[in-house]
Amino acid sequence: DAGVTQSPTHLIKTRGQQVTLRCSPKSGHDTVSWYQQALGQGPQFIFQYYEEEERQRGNFPDRFSGHQFPNYSSELNVNALLLGDSALYLCASSSYWGRSDYGYTFGSGTRLTVV
Amino acid sequence: RKEVEQDPGPFNVPEGATVAFNCTYSNSASQSFFWYRQDCRKEPKLLMSVYSSGNEDGRFTAQLNRASQYISLLIRDSKLSDSATYLCVVNPRGGGSGGYQKVTFGTGTKLQVIP
Numbered sequence: 001d002a003g004v005t006q007s008p009t010h011l012i013k014t015r016g017q018q019v020t021l022r023c024s025p026k027s028g029h030d031t032v033s034w035y036q037q038a039l040g041q042g043p044q045f046i047f048q049y050y051e052e053e054e055r056q057r058g059n060f061p062d063r064f065s066g067h068q069f070p071n072y073s074s075e076l077n078v079n080a081l082l083l084g085d086s087a088l089y090l091c092a093s094s095s096y097w098g099r100s101d102y103g104y105t106f107g108s109g110t111r112l113t114v115v
Numbered sequence: 116r117k118e119v120e121q122d123p124g125p126f127n128v129p130e131g132a133t134v135a136f137n138c139t140y141s142n143s144a145s146q147s148f149f150w151y152r153q154d155c156r157k158e159p160k161l162l163m164s165v166y167s168s169g170n171e172d173g174r175f176t177a178q179l180n181r182a183s184q185y186i187s188l189l190i191r192d193s194k195l196s197d198s199a200t201y202l203c204v205v206n207p208r209g210g211g212s213g214g215y216q217k218v219t220f221g222t223g224t225k226l227q228v229i230p
Contacts, residue, residue: 040222090159103161
């Protein structure tokens with residue numbers, strides 16, 4: 001049973017560049033949420049996708065955008081990278097109609113370093 | 116006030132000790148509650164869901180106090196392998212309503228179990 005897969009695992013980018021992170025949810029899951037986790041902080045909600053639409057969004061600027069594909073996989077795009085965007089980006093998958101006490105399944109994350 | 120607040124610790128305890136973490140949340144509409152465990156530079160993993168009646172899983176006991184809006188996690192007979200950061204998580208979504216709303220994480224409480 002494939003868990004949540006994220007790629008790449010590590011990435012180094014220069015300020016001002018753009019980056020695309022990818023996520024394949026766990027088999028049977030249809031909802032993907034993206035989180036940013038800075039060192040020493042808890043994960044911060046970026047947005048959530050279901051049925052190829054952004055359903056909820058956290059307090060992140062428009063430089064952060066996403067997409068969900070018909071196979072439920074998702075991309076997170078960040079434009080005009082800032083040093084402060086350096087963090088671990090986590091993808092969490094879940095089932096939209098699943099029980100609320102099942103929680104999320106997380107991928108192992110993409111560690112983005114902006115230099 | 117933060118949506119979810121935790122004492123960041125670190126909590127340094129000897130093997131075999133009992134340790135308790137508390138977490139408070141500000142959204143009284145929150146319906147689902149969880150404790151996640153996160154090892155250093157790894158993704159969060161679901162430790163247990165938290166129910167109003169309280170629940171136990173081996174050495175771990177979680178409790179919810181809706182009136183005071185706090186959640187607790189008790190770890191008995193601490194093991195070296197329990198060393199990790201424990202994240203408190205709340206979700207406004209209740210069972211059966213469909214969809215995941217913005218799940219919010221605390222900043223985490225770091226536990227170090229000492230030999």
